[in-house]
Structures are given as C-alpha cells and as structure tokens.
Amino acid sequence: MTTLSSKTAAPRSVSGWRSAQSKRILLTLLGWTVALVIFFPIFWMILTGFKTESAAIADPTLIFSPTLESYQAVQERSGYARFALNSVAVAFGSTFLALLLAIPAAYAMAFLPTKRTKGTLLWMLSTKMLPSVGVLVPIYLIFRDTGLLDTRTGLIIIYTLMNLPIVVWMLYTFFKDMPKDILEAGRMDGASTLQEVFFLLLPLTLPGIASTGLLSVILSWNEAFWSLNLTTSNAAPLTAYIASFSSPEGLFWAKLSAASTMAIAPILILGWMTQKQMVRGLTFGAVK
Amino acid sequence: MATLQLHNITKRFGDTEVIKGIDLEVNDREFVVFVGPSGCGKSTLMRMIAGLESATDGDILIDGQRINDVGPADRGLAMVFQSYALYPHMTVEGNMGFSMRLAGVPKEERRAKVLEAAKILQLEPLLDRKPKALSGGQRQRVAIGRAIVRNPSIFLFDEPLSNLDAALRVQMRIELARLHDELDATMIYVTHDQIEAMTMADKIVVLHDGVVEQVGSPMALYHHPCNRFVAGFIGSPKMNFLPVTLTGVTSDGVAIRLPGGGERSVPVDGAHLDPNATLELGVRPEHLVLEEHGPLSGEIKVLERLGGQTSLYVQMDDELITIMADGDVAYRVNDTVRFGFDPERAHLFDAGGQALSSLQQHPLAGLTRHDNRAPGSPSEEPA
Numbered sequence: 001m002t003t004l005s006s007k008t009a010a011p012r013s014v015s016g017w018r019s020a021q022s023k024r025i026l027l028t029l030l031g032w033t034v035a036l037v038i039f040f041p042i043f044w045m046i047l048t049g050f051k052t053e054s055a056a057i058a059d060p061t062l063i064f065s066p067t068l069e070s071y072q073a074v075q076e077r078s079g080y081a082r083f084a085l086n087s088v089a090v091a092f093g094s095t096f097l098a099l100l101l102a103i104p105a106a107y108a109m110a111f112l113p114t115k116r117t118k119g120t121l122l123w124m125l126s127t128k129m130l131p132s133v134g135v136l137v138p139i140y141l142i143f144r145d146t147g148l149l150d151t152r153t154g155l156i157i158i159y160t161l162m163n164l165p166i167v168v169w170m171l172y173t174f175f176k177d178m179p180k181d182i183l184e185a186g187r188m189d190g191a192s193t194l195q196e197v198f199f200l201l202l203p204l205t206l207p208g209i210a211s212t213g214l215l216s217v218i219l220s221w222n223e224a225f226w227s228l229n230l231t232t233s234n235a236a237p238l239t240a241y242i243a244s245f246s247s248p249e250g251l252f253w254a255k256l257s258a259a260s261t262m263a264i265a266p267i268l269i270l271g272w273m274t275q276k277q278m279v280r281g282l283t284f285g286a287v288k
Numbered sequence: 289m290a291t292l293q294l295h296n297i298t299k300r301f302g303d304t305e306v307i308k309g310i311d312l313e314v315n316d317r318e319f320v321v322f323v324g325p326s327g328c329g330k331s332t333l334m335r336m337i338a339g340l341e342s343a344t345d346g347d348i349l350i351d352g353q354r355i356n357d358v359g360p361a362d363r364g365l366a367m368v369f370q371s372y373a374l375y376p377h378m379t380v381e382g383n384m385g386f387s388m389r390l391a392g393v394p395k396e397e398r399r400a401k402v403l404e405a406a407k408i409l410q411l412e413p414l415l416d417r418k419p420k421a422l423s424g425g426q427r428q429r430v431a432i433g434r435a436i437v438r439n440p441s442i443f444l445f446d447e448p449l450s451n452l453d454a455a456l457r458v459q460m461r462i463e464l465a466r467l468h469d470e471l472d473a474t475m476i477y478v479t480h481d482q483i484e485a486m487t488m489a490d491k492i493v494v495l496h497d498g499v500v501e502q503v504g505s506p507m508a509l510y511h512h513p514c515n516r517f518v519a520g521f522i523g524s525p526k527m528n529f530l531p532v533t534l535t536g537v538t539s540d541g542v543a544i545r546l547p548g549g550g551e552r553s554v555p556v557d558g559a560h561l562d563p564n565a566t567l568e569l570g571v572r573p574e575h576l577v578l579e580e581h582g583p584l585s586g587e588i589k590v591l592e593r594l595g596g597q598t599s600l601y602v603q604m605d606d607e608l609i610t611i612m613a614d615g616d617v618a619y620r621v622n623d624t625v626r627f628g629f630d631p632e633r634a635h636l637f638d639a640g641g642q643a644l645s646s647l648q649q650h651p652l653a654g655l656t657r658h659d660n661r662a663p664g665s666p667s668e669e670p671a
Contacts, residue, residue, distance in 0.1 A: 179371060179373065181369045181370075181371045181373035182373050182374075182375060182376075184340050184360075184367075184369070184373065185367070185369060185373035185374075185375070185434075186375075186386070187340065187359075187360050187361065188338065188340075188360050188361060188365070188366065188367050189361065189386050189387035189390060189434070189438070190361035190362075190387050190390045190391060191361070191390055195390060199375075199386075199390075200375060203377045204375075204376065204377060
C-alpha cells in the first residue's frame with residue numbers, strides 16, 4: 001500500500017464521490033418512499049370522498065368521475081359544525097389548561113432542579129406507556145359519578161391529563177436551553193418570579209411554547225379512544241362524527257371518507273401553515 | 289456610596305466546600321478586583337454578594353447591615369455578566385429601562401434616565417436597536433448601562449471583558465477605569481486575567497482554592513507577594529523559581545548558594561529560619577539581566593522576539609527559566625547565556641511556599657490607581 005502514488009489516489013477519490021452520490025440518491029429515495037407510505041392513506045381517503053358509494057367499493061382505480069355526492073349527503077345528515085365546534089373547544093381548551101399547568105412545572109424542573117427531577121420527568125412520561133384502556137373503567141365510573149360524561153369539561157380534563165407529560169417534557173427541554181444569566185439579570189433588575197416568567201421566559205421561549213401547544217392541539221384533535229367512550233352527542237368531537245359513519249347504517253366508504261376529510265381539514269391546514277414553526281420547535285436546541 | 293464586609297463566608301455545594309471562610313473589607317468608592325485561576329471560587333463569591341447564591345455560613349454586610357436574607361434586587365447592587373445577559377427581545381432602551389419598568393417608574397422619567405446613561409456610554413444612536421444588531425463592545429456597554437441606570441451602591445462585574453477581542457478589551461479596560469472615576473462608585477470586579485487586575489484595581493484580592501491568598505494594592509502584590517502562589521500568579525510572564533541552598537542568616541539578609549555555585553545575599557528576614565531549611569529563589573523575568581560574568585547560566589531553548597523586548601527561554605538543570613531581555617540581543621537558539629539578578633528584587637520562599645518578608649518596603653507598594661494622578665488634577669484619565 002505504501003507504493004500507491006498520487007496518481008492512483010485521484011480515481012479513488014472520484015469513486016468515493018460516486019459512492020457518496022449514490023448514498024445520497026438512495027437516502028432520498030428512501031425518504032420519498034416513507035413519505036409516500038405515510039401519505040397514501042390520506043391521499044386515498046381524499047380521493048374516495050369524491051367517489052360514489054359504488055365506485056368506492058369497486059376495484060381501486062385512479063380514474064373516475066369525481067362527484068360531491070358524498071359531501072352533500074354528509075352535510076344533510078348531521079351538523080358538522082356542532083362536532084367541529086366541540087373539537088375546537090376541547091382541543092384548544094385542553095391545550096390552554098395543559099400549558100397553564102406545565103409552564104410552572106417545567107420552570108421548577110429546569111431552573112430549580114432537585115435530585116429527583118429527572119426521575120419525576122421519567123415517571124411522568126412512563127404514564128404514557130400505560131394503555132388507556134387499562135384505566136377506562138375507573139375513569140368512566142368517576143366521570144359518571146361526577147356528571148362529567150358527555151361534557152366538554154370532562155373531555156378537556158381527560159385530554160389535559162393525557163397530554164400533560166409530553167407538554168411538561170417539551171417545555172422543560174426548551175426552558176433548559178434558555179441562558180440562565182438572562183433570568184438572573186432579570187432577578188438583579190428586580191423581577192419577581194412571575195415577572196421573570198412573563199417578561200423574559202415566555203417571550204424568549206415562544207417558538208418552543210407555540211410548537212408544544214400545536215402538538216397538544218393536534219393530539220387532542222385526533223384523539224378517538226376517550227371521545228368515543230366518554231361522549232355521545234353533546235360533547236362529541238369530530239372523531240366521534242367520523243365514527244358515526246361506520247356503525248349504525250353499515251359501512252359507507254365514500255361518506256366516511258368525505259366526513260374524515262372534513263374532520264382533518266382544519267388541523268391539516270393549521271399544521272401546514274405552522275410547519276416551519278413546528279419543525280423549529282421540535283428540533284430546538286438540537287441545532288445549536 | 290457603600291462599603292462591603294464579608295465575615296467568615298463559606299459556601300458548600302453538597303460535600304464540596306468551594307469557599308472556605310473568607311473575610312474581606314471593601315471600602316467606599318474602591319475598585320476591588322477578585323483574581324484567581326478557574327475554579328478558585330471568585331465568581332461564586334461574587335454571586336453570593338449579588339444574592340444569586342446563598343452563603344452557607346458567615347455574614348455579608350453592606351454599610352454595616354447584614355443582607356444575607358435580602359433578595360438580589362433589594363441589595364442595591366447591579367451586576368454586569370460575562371455573557372452580557374441582555375434581554376434579546378428588547379431594544380437597548382428596553383434593556384436599560386427594564387428595572388425601572390418593573391419598579392413602575394413613569395415612562396418619561398425612565399427615558400430621561402436611560403438617555404443620561406446612554407450619554408455616558410455613547411449609546412445614544414443605538415437606543416432603538418435590538419442586542420443582536422450590536423457588536424460585542426456595544427453589547428458590553430449596554431450591559432454596563434443597564435447597571436448604571438439602577439444607580440447601585442456597588443457595581444459587580446463578572447469577567448465582563450473575557451468575551452471581547454484583545455484590542456477591544458484594552459479599550460474597554462480604559463473605559464471602565466474612566467467610568468469608575470466618573471461615577472465615583474464602589475466596584476467589585478472578577479477576572480482571571482492578572483493584567484486587568486493590575487491595571488484597574490485599587491485593591492486586588494487573590495483567591496485560590498476557595499481561600500484568600502493575599503489582599504493588597506497591585507504594586508504591593510507585585511513587589512511583596514506573600515507566598516509562592518501569588519508570586520507566580522501576579523506578573524506576566526510568570527516569576528521564575530530556582531531551588532537554592534541556605535548558607536547563612538545575617539541582619540542584612542539571607543545568604544544563599546545558587547545552582548552553579550554562585551553566592552548571593554537576599555535582603556529578607558530570615559530570623560526564624562532553620563539552618564537546614566530548603567529555600568526557593570523567585571526572580572521575575574524582567575529582573576533577570578544578561579551579564580557576561582553572571583552567576584547563573586543555561587542554554588537558550590526558545591527565543592521570542594517581540595520587537596521592543598525579547599523573551600529567552602533558558603534551560604537550567606530541570607528548570608526552564610524565562611528572561612525578558614532587550615529587543616536587540618544578538619543571541620540565537622542553543623547559545624549558552626550567563627545572567628544574574630539584583631538581590632533587592634529577588635524573593636525567597638520557604639518549604640511551605642511562604643515568602644520571607646522583605647527588610648525594606650518597596651516605595652511604590654502602597655500606591656493605588658488613584659495615586660497615579662497628580663494632586664488636584666481632574667479625575668478624567670485619557671481615553
């Protein structure tokens with residue numbers, strides 16, 4: 001190997017360049033494949049929503065004459081607006097409540113840590129590993145006895161509890177990235193803890209708080225297990241609305257798809273508009 | 289205006305004691321510099337004074353009042369952080385006026401005070417800018433401005449210049465000294481840079497491993513270091529140390545034999561010395577002189593020409609000795625040189641590293657920065 005001259009080194013570097021290039025192409029292909037696999041069901045759902053019921057159950061095809069028939073049928077049958085309003089109220093209500101509880105918690109953990117802070121955080125996250133159905137019966141009974149069944153308040157409470165660990169964890173990460181000096185400078189300037197949080201911490205971690213809030217809204221919006229089990233009509237959100245197309249009158253693929261499309265449209269638009277913010281928030285600190 | 293006293297201050301983090309019982313007195317309008325290597329506890333000590341860290345034991349008094357249990361904002365202090373710690377989402381004016389905004393000072397009054405401070409620091413054209421649109425030096429000035437508007441009884445500076453480049457550091461050093469004269473305030477300054485300490489301080493506090501090694505004026509520390517640590521830390525380049533043998537003690541000083549055989553008498557008090565004591569000689573590089581018949585000799589290993597001066601690094605047995613010589617010396621690497629020193633400018637340290645006290649006080653030892661001014665001259669120093 002020591003006899004290798006500089007002449008032989010040149011082609012080697014070209015082949016190295018080639019292998020880097022092919023690696024990049026392979027990774028790009030893989031990325032596209034994963035994205036398509038994830039997107040395909042959504043794409044197919046949107047497509048099916050514009051088909052007739054008979055076309056929906058016929059052999060899958062990309063060529064058909066689109067129709068708004070299913071959308072009309074869905075509109076006529078039940079009040080989309082009422083379900084949507086419930087979804088908005090529950091998703092944003094629970095997110096607001098979760099942030100209200102999580103901000104002080106994350107502040108304490110990030111700036112006044114004790115020996116048990118890490119353990120507490122892990123324990124909080126571990127509650128997410130428990131299958132929800134494991135606590136369905138006790139929660140149902142508690143809700144029944146306290147009159148929370150089929151109320152927005154009840155759903156807001158359960159969603160808040162559901163998202164709190166993730167919200168606290170994310171905020172904790174953002175707060176930890178905040179330079180401590182700035183808060184100390186604030187303290188020297190005479191800021192109370194509350195003023196410190198409102199004038200310094202919140203404005204400076206706003207991107208992180210926004211993306212945490214967005215994630216919480218999305219998770220609440222799409223949650224189906226609790227909404228199907230704890231609501232019937234009054235507080236039923238859009239997930240229950242979608243489900244209503246699959247049970248009583250048999251399975252209507254086109255209408256189900258149309259309803260699903262309408263249910264995910266608001267959150268999809270919200271997500272699309274804020275995707276820059278989301279990505280920035282989720283990778284916050286990782287790029288510093 | 290204010291005085292500060294520390295009585296037996298200790299600080300423990302868990303089982304680690306980082307500050308081990310410090311007593312200190314800071315007089316009114318004094319510029320005191322805490323200096324020491326990284327991890328010596330100087331920043332922790334300042335943070336305890338600021339109230340950002342609590343003292344495990346001991347008392348902190350400002351103007352005679354114990355303030356251990358007073359919150360940082362109510363101690364009447366202002367602090368300038370190493371990272372500047374400006375509020376990134378506020379303008380320069382917002383940053384400087386934040387403390388007054390919290391205190392509910394009316395907008396007009398706030399603005400007037402900010403303008404006043406901005407004028408001192410030449411920040412007027414920058415008041416509407418956000419910190420990210422400022423240079424390092426400007427940010428530093430905003431941080432100082434934020435401290436000035438609080439009209440504190442004591443200013444605290446935590447390594448404020450260490451994020452600046454060398455040229456800017458020199459300029460800010462001069463500005464800070466000028467500011468001290470202009471504001472006539474008590475200032476405490478933390479740094480690991482002994483040049484900053486020497487140039488700005490009225491009083492230097494040398495810290496090492498959580499204890500005060502020596503307190504004194506820059507010239508006192510330079511000419512009369514009380515131990516080997518202070519001798520090595522103050523002065524640049526570092527003091528040279530050589531093992532020597534004690535040969536006798538007289539009323540004129542301590543006689544020693546140098547490596548290589550020469551004998552000298554250093555005018556220090558050796559009355560308590562054991563006849564078999566091991567001693568170490570300390571001579572600063574600028575006090576070693578190249579002499580044809582000097583008592584010491586060695587081979588030049590490295591030679592650094594700075595123009596006006598030349599640093600020679602000379603191998604002498606196991607020691608590498610630094611000599612600051614004239615800029616035009618004709619030596620080359622591997623040449624052998626002979627050199628000597630004026631015994632009056634040499635120091636002797638006992639086996640425990642304690643300096644033997646000089647028989648004669650250096651005439652400038654009591655001098656502070658303020659004494660450099662001619663009597664009656666205006667307090668302005670050339671900027």
